[in-house]
Each structure stands twice: as C-alpha cells, then as structure tokens.
Amino acid sequence: MKNTPFSSIPGRPITIEGALNVTARVLISRADGAPNFSMRMFELGPAGHTLHHKHPYEHVVYILEGTGELIHEGTTQPIAAGHAILVPPNEIHQFRNTGPGSMRFLCLIPNADAIPDKLK
Amino acid sequence: MKNTPFSSIPGRPITIEGALNVTARVLISRADGAPNFSMRMFELGPAGHTLHHKHPYEHVVYILEGTGELIHEGTTQPIAAGHAILVPPNEIHQFRNTGPGSMRFLCLIPNADAIPDKLK
Secondary structure, three states: OOEEEHHHOOOOEEEOOOOEEEEEEEEOOHHOOOEEEEEEEEEEEEEEEEEEEEOOOOOEEEEEEEEEEEEEEOEEEEEEOEEEEEOOOOEEEEEEOOOOOOOOEEEEHHHHOOOOOOOO | EEEEEEHHHOOEEEOOOOOEEEEEEEEEEEEHOOOEEEEEEEEEEEEEEEOOEOEEEEEEEEEEEEEEEEEEEOEEEEEEEEEEEEEEEOOOOOEEEEOOOOOOEEEEEHHHHOOOOOOO
C-alpha cells in the first residue's frame, strides 16, 4: 500500500539525447508492489519535449497542467490539462510543451516494459 | 489512438448499494484499444464515498482535486490533490470525500478485470 504526495518524490532530470527540459518522477511501480503497470509523472519546462520515438508498449496519459502538442504518426494534435490520451504500441509519438509555463502529465506503462531509469 | 478532454465524456452516476454521490467516467479502456489496463475518473460529491470492499486486482490512483480519506484495512489516511496511491489486490478499501467541494481522482485497473459498467 502506498499513499504519497507526488511532491515528496524527487524529480529526476532526463538527459537522454532527444529529450529537452524533462523531469521524471516514478509515482507507483513494481518497487511498490504494483503487479501490472506503473505510473510516472513527467514535467516539461518551457519548450520542453520528450523523445520522438516508438516502442512495443502503450502509453496511457492524463494531462495535469499546461498546454502542448502531441506529435503522433506525422500529425500534430493540441493537448491541454484534462485530456486523456492513449498512444497504442508501435506508434511514433512525442509530447511537446508549447505553453509559457510547465506542462505536467501522468504516463502509465505496463510493468513488463517498465524500466524506471529510462525515459519511455 | 485517443486524445479526448475528460469533460467530453459524459459522467455516469453509480447507483450500486454502498456507493454514495459518485459519478464515473471511463477515459481509456479496451474499447479504445488499450491492451493492458484502463483509466477511469471518479467524482465524489460532498460526503460521497465509494464501496467499502476488496477485490483480486489493484487500484493505481491519482487524486486530481479535493480532499478526503482513504479507508484501508481498518486504518484511515488523509488524501488530497496530488497524492499517488496504490491499493494492492485483496485489501479492503474505500475512498471518502471529506471536503466542501468535489473530490476527483483517476483510478486505473488491469483490463483482465475491467468491467466499465461496474464500480470497482
């Protein structure tokens, strides 16, 4: 059982090439006993973006704060606080912050592919 | 692929005995092509609460708005916006709104047990 304010979990800067101005927190994972999937929080500073990539597992996302764009298979879609997003497996995607402040979102992935030390 | 403001998904009142003042939205599920787990949003009005129960699958929860209590295996814990919560399988739990306004949270479950027409 875990019940923790996200702010008590230190953010970790993501320094992978292709990611810009991204901080990650692992909120719930296998380390907590989660059997099937993990919840991470990403914070993108102004002009920040995640990797433009694809992988064999899905993202289930909820935008908590801010405004931005989702690049998906060559399209560009507006995203904003309150959006629920499914990125299916093997589809190219990138989250971009286009607002003046931070964009924060939850991004959940299945545990079979959860590697907390990598940005996914 | 799905990218939808939660507010565009109609809320459905939960009328199961033991739940009070609860509205549910299924944001992402198997119906959208989610392979492994589903994301629902619950909104509890003043004094609202979910069922006091247990089941053989976990909850991964994020509190979006409001303040309340998590009843868990005979304990009472404060919860508030920004809390990340794991309720492991087979542990008795209940979410209670104790604030003056609504309490809203995301609650994710594995798809093997996802039955969108039931409150879980």
